Amino acid sequence: MTVPKHLVVVGGGPAGLSAATRASQLEMAVTVVDEYGKMGGQYFRGRQNSTVAGSPRRFLLESPGVEIFSHGIVVDAPAHGVLSVWKQGGGVQSLTYDALVLATGACDRTVALPGWTLPGVLTAGGASTLAKAYGVAPGQRVLVAGSGPFLLAVADDLSTKGCDVQVVEATPLGTSVGGLPMIARDVAITRQTIGYLWRLGLRRVRRRYASIVTAIHGNERVEAATIHRVDQAWQPIAGSETTIEVDAVCLGFGFVPQLELAQALKCTIGYWEETSDFYVKTDEQMRTSQENVCAAGEVTGVGGMRVAAVEGRLAGLTSAYDMGLVAKLDYDAEVRQLSRQLVRARRLGDWVRHAYRPRAGLWTLADSQTMLCRCEDVTMQSAEEALACNPATPYALKTATRAGFGLCQGRVCSSYMIEWLRAQHGYRVPEEERPWRVRPPIRPVPAEEWLTDEA
Amino acid sequence: MPGPRPALGTITVDGRKLDIFHGDTLGACMMRGSVLTTRRSRTGQLRGLYCAIGVCNDCLVSVNGVGNVRACMTAAEPGARVDTGQDPA
Amino acid sequence: MSTIRPKDVVIIGGGIIGAACAEALSRAGLEVVLLERLGLAAGASSACQSGVGFGISMDDYTLRLHLAAVRAYRQFAADGAEVDYLHHGTVLVGPPDEETELKAGLKRLRDMSVGCEWLDAAALREAEPALSPEINGAARINEMGQVSPMRVVNEMARRAVLHGAEIHTNTELTGIDVKGGRVTAAVTSQGTISTSTIVVAAGAWSRKIGELVGLRVPVWPLKGHVLVTEPVPGMLRHYLTETRYEKTVEAVQAVDLGEDGPQSGSPQVAAVLQNLPSGQMLIGSSREFAGFDREVNRNRLAQIVTRAGYLVPGLPRLRIIRTYAGLRPWTPDGLPLIGPSQQVEGLVFATGHGGDGNTLALITARLVADLTTGQPTEIDTTPLSPDRFDMNGE
Numbered sequence: 001m002t003v004p005k006h007l008v009v010v011g012g013g014p015a016g017l018s019a020a021t022r023a024s025q026l027e028m029a030v031t032v033v034d035e036y037g038k039m040g041g042q043y044f045r046g047r048q049n050s051t052v053a054g055s056p057r058r059f060l061l062e063s064p065g066v067e068i069f070s071h072g073i074v075v076d077a078p079a080h081g082v083l084s085v086w087k088q089g090g091g092v093q094s095l096t097y098d099a100l101v102l103a104t105g106a107c108d109r110t111v112a113l114p115g116w117t118l119p120g121v122l123t124a125g126g127a128s129t130l131a132k133a134y135g136v137a138p139g140q141r142v143l144v145a146g147s148g149p150f151l152l153a154v155a156d157d158l159s160t161k162g163c164d165v166q167v168v169e170a171t172p173l174g175t176s177v178g179g180l181p182m183i184a185r186d187v188a189i190t191r192q193t194i195g196y197l198w199r200l201g202l203r204r205v206r207r208r209y210a211s212i213v214t215a216i217h218g219n220e221r222v223e224a225a226t227i228h229r230v231d232q233a234w235q236p237i238a239g240s241e242t243t244i245e246v247d248a249v250c251l252g253f254g255f256v257p258q259l260e261l262a263q264a265l266k267c268t269i270g271y272w273e274e275t276s277d278f279y280v281k282t283d284e285q286m287r288t289s290q291e292n293v294c295a296a297g298e299v300t301g302v303g304g305m306r307v308a309a310v311e312g313r314l315a316g317l318t319s320a321y322d323m324g325l326v327a328k329l330d331y332d333a334e335v336r337q338l339s340r341q342l343v344r345a346r347r348l349g350d351w352v353r354h355a356y357r358p359r360a361g362l363w364t365l366a367d368s369q370t371m372l373c374r375c376e377d378v379t380m381q382s383a384e385e386a387l388a389c390n391p392a393t394p395y396a397l398k399t400a401t402r403a404g405f406g407l408c409q410g411r412v413c414s415s416y417m418i419e420w421l422r423a424q425h426g427y428r429v430p431e432e433e434r435p436w437r438v439r440p441p442i443r444p445v446p447a448e449e450w451l452t453d454e455a
Numbered sequence: 456m457p458g459p460r461p462a463l464g465t466i467t468v469d470g471r472k473l474d475i476f477h478g479d480t481l482g483a484c485m486m487r488g489s490v491l492t493t494r495r496s497r498t499g500q501l502r503g504l505y506c507a508i509g510v511c512n513d514c515l516v517s518v519n520g521v522g523n524v525r526a527c528m529t530a531a532e533p534g535a536r537v538d539t540g541q542d543p544a
Numbered sequence: 545m546s547t548i549r550p551k552d553v554v555i556i557g558g559g560i561i562g563a564a565c566a567e568a569l570s571r572a573g574l575e576v577v578l579l580e581r582l583g584l585a586a587g588a589s590s591a592c593q594s595g596v597g598f599g600i601s602m603d604d605y606t607l608r609l610h611l612a613a614v615r616a617y618r619q620f621a622a623d624g625a626e627v628d629y630l631h632h633g634t635v636l637v638g639p640p641d642e643e644t645e646l647k648a649g650l651k652r653l654r655d656m657s658v659g660c661e662w663l664d665a666a667a668l669r670e671a672e673p674a675l676s677p678e679i680n681g682a683a684r685i686n687e688m689g690q691v692s693p694m695r696v697v698n699e700m701a702r703r704a705v706l707h708g709a710e711i712h713t714n715t716e717l718t719g720i721d722v723k724g725g726r727v728t729a730a731v732t733s734q735g736t737i738s739t740s741t742i743v744v745a746a747g748a749w750s751r752k753i754g755e756l757v758g759l760r761v762p763v764w765p766l767k768g769h770v771l772v773t774e775p776v777p778g779m780l781r782h783y784l785t786e787t788r789y790e791k792t793v794e795a796v797q798a799v800d801l802g803e804d805g806p807q808s809g810s811p812q813v814a815a816v817l818q819n820l821p822s823g824q825m826l827i828g829s830s831r832e833f834a835g836f837d838r839e840v841n842r843n844r845l846a847q848i849v850t851r852a853g854y855l856v857p858g859l860p861r862l863r864i865i866r867t868y869a870g871l872r873p874w875t876p877d878g879l880p881l882i883g884p885s886q887q888v889e890g891l892v893f894a895t896g897h898g899g900d901g902n903t904l905a906l907i908t909a910r911l912v913a914d915l916t917t918g919q920p921t922e923i924d925t926t927p928l929s930p931d932r933f934d935m936n937g938e
Binding site: 385386390391396400405447450 | 590694697702705771772822842846861863868
């Protein structure tokens with residue numbers, strides 16, 4: 001009797017759960033590792049009753065044999081086929097795998113601007129999570145500022161809680177209107193969008209277009225925010241400012257994938273210059289450049305929940321196929337089917353990423369006193385001064401200013417640094433890697449639990 | 456919208472009692488109680504929750520005397536003693 | 545040494561030694577170009593710990609060199625340099641059976657007017673509460689401190705530029721032109737610079753530089769591991785180390801030097817701990833010959849944590865946020881190469897500092913500046929002369 005091949009899926013969101021389901025249906029032994037107690041990733045926080053493809057409920061119904069390693073944080077990839085996973089209070093376990101699916105999701109894109117570190121300033125994703133999962137809002141009069149349809153979702157979440165919400169969208173109204181034909185092709189998304197607009201209209205949520213928050217004011221917390229109208233390059237238009245009283249600001253300028261594990265595994269990372277997006281490079285069946293490692297979901301390019309679910313399914317299928325568990329004819333047929341679904345699902349996600357992509361003006365909002373690195377308190381002024389003697393690269397900036405040396409190891413500031421260097425100092429992102437070195441441990445972990453002395 | 460949920464107990468934040476509800480993290484509980492400040496940064500700036508998903512480490516509080524605890528990722532246990540404004544370096 | 549054309553020095557290496565030399569030489573009125581293959585501090589200077597100090601079992605000459613070096617830092621910081629310099633002293637812990645020897649070492653230091661003292665158990669508890677209660681006495685050497693090598697590099701680079709130096713990063717030295725036995729140009733990936741003086745400050749890569757002129761420079765990489773913890777501000781009040789550290793230094797000094805360099809023996813581990821101003825603790829140390837490999841060895845990290853845990857019992861439960869390995873430039877006699885070479889006129893060495901690069905950076909720069917401009921040096925540099933090694937032969 002053969003031992004089943006073991007698939008480890010890192011990330012229990014829609015992509016990871018879909019991969020786990022498909023692979024377990026194809027007789028792989030599957031373990032899903034996720035940092036949270038409940039599965040579903042960020043999308044399904046507060047949506048635990050949903051049964052759509054990729055949802056935790058659907059996953060539990062369809063894949064009872066899958067092992068769930070909750071509250072598990074991957075802290076190291078010490079050798080091929082092994083992950084070190086830490087469970088707080090439970091030590092570090094070695095998880096061996098025959099195949100791996102990376103589904104580590106995304107987090108909000110960092111945009112530094114004056115006042116962005118004040119208590120009461122949250123990311124849009126963070127505010128949405130807090131509202132949906134716990135029913136809390138960061139304030140009573142909330143400004144939701146940034147770019148993209150997600151702002152509407154956040155505004156809806158917060159106004160549902162009774163907040164007085166205003167939305168500030170960086171693109172002109174025409175951009176969103178231009179997306180209506182694409183949205184209209186998808187019934188569920190259309191319903192969702194109409195729902196947002198209807199409720200926001202009812203609650204008199206003011207929406208400003210072609211505008212950006214350029215400064216956040218307050219002493220101990222957010223008290224006000226300044227908004228400027230912007231041009232097509234998102235450059236603030238002088239004299240167009242207005243300052244409004246708010247007690248919380250949610251910044252939502254899109255999402256960036258969490259690539260630390262992919263980098264630790266030395267997967268090839270790509271970069272789309274036009275939309276400022278890093279991503280794990282895969283072939284069309286979700287294989288990364290590393291043998292027996294697939295990737296799915298936001299890490300291959302932010303595309304939303306639907307894309308994640310289909311990519312996950314494809315990654316689970318490919319993992320099983322590469323282990324010899326699926327006949328070629330069956331594999332090819334299913335790949336064709338899933339690929340068609342992917343093409344359809346990606347259309348909307350790709351349009352969103354492109355239409356609401358960051359423009360150059362976004363990287364000019366920070367002033368000299370604006371924090372670049374929240375962990376080490378490195379100001380933009382330090383960064384500017386460092387460039388007098390250093391090349392305009394993230395490594396040089398890090399070494400010269402200590403930005404990125406703190407507890408988060410650059411997870412917040414590195415993406416901003418890279419874009420700022422590109423936009424303001426002509427930096428070119430190198431081929432096939434993300435220019436931010438990841439060294440073990442991938443996440444903070446107690447020394448005595450991670451490192452056992454074999455001497 | 457569901458009706459009001461029962462409180463499961465309380466935590467103490469800087470000496471002030473806050474109700475916990477099912478599934479609360481410390482961060483969620485504090486935000487509900489309008490406690491926005493979690494720590495002081497290296498140069499003494501006030502900080503609070505920012506990313507709310509465990510990435511940024513700005514929500515660090517001290518829990519029962521143990522520092523560097525992420526409020527947004529840590530379940531609120533009844534009786535927990537939370538201290539904010541953790542000393543900067 | 546013949547007079548050099550003023551205002552014409554090319555320094556190879558943008559680490560702490562190269563940057564300090566750039567500052568000293570440009571301040572002395574010379575036209576300086578600093579060439580760095582990658583970015584400033586890309587080598588050991590961004591992959592080390594932060595101590596400014598010395599070993600108490602160093603011989604007289606080496607000790608005097610280090611004392612001058614340490615005092616140079618105090619002055620540098622006192623003059624206002626913002627380099628995260630902390631002058632809080634070092635607590636040196638040893639096993640009980642070494643107490644007599646340690647106290648003798650302290651007496652020797654006091655005879656040289658170095659501020660130090662023995663702390664008994666009660667004083668130790670008060671001075672360094674995080675230290676294991678099983679340690680009943682330790683030496684405290686007040687002269688020692690710590691600094692941020694990356695800040696020193698950038699501060700020196702900034703000053704050098706103010707004094708007219710040019711800094712070229714992402715620029716690799718690909719050749720050295722020599723005519724009639726003397727340097728005439730530095731050939732780089734970005735073009736050729738005519739010069740009569742080249743300062744080799746390339747750390748572990750100095751041997752590769754020497755190959756460009758057919759010299760076998762006796763510098764090889766000695767790998768060291770470091771762990772970084774979550775912020776624990778104030779956990780340690782001093783730089784903390786143990787007498788075992790100097791034994792590890794001696795052990796790697798004693799290895800056989802084969803045709804291809806030092807033969808790797810067993811890796812050496814000793815506790816070296818310090819809090820940074822931003823709160824993280826750096827935990828080291830290890831020594832081993834592993835070529836230019838900078839991947840971290842998890843066994844080595846574990847050994848370091850075990851060692852460190854004997855000194856600070858609370859340490860192993862701290863969370864590690866990063867680990868790294870750096871390459872010290874090791875020489876067969878444990879002393880750096882500082883000064884001009886007789887083999888090639890115009891070639892000056894400022895390299896081979898082993899684990900003492902931080903400490904010796906400022907004084908190295910002063911010596912290099914004096915030697916290059918024909919000034920008398922503050923100490924006898926004969927033991928540091930590159931010509932003490934035979935660098936010839938195929």
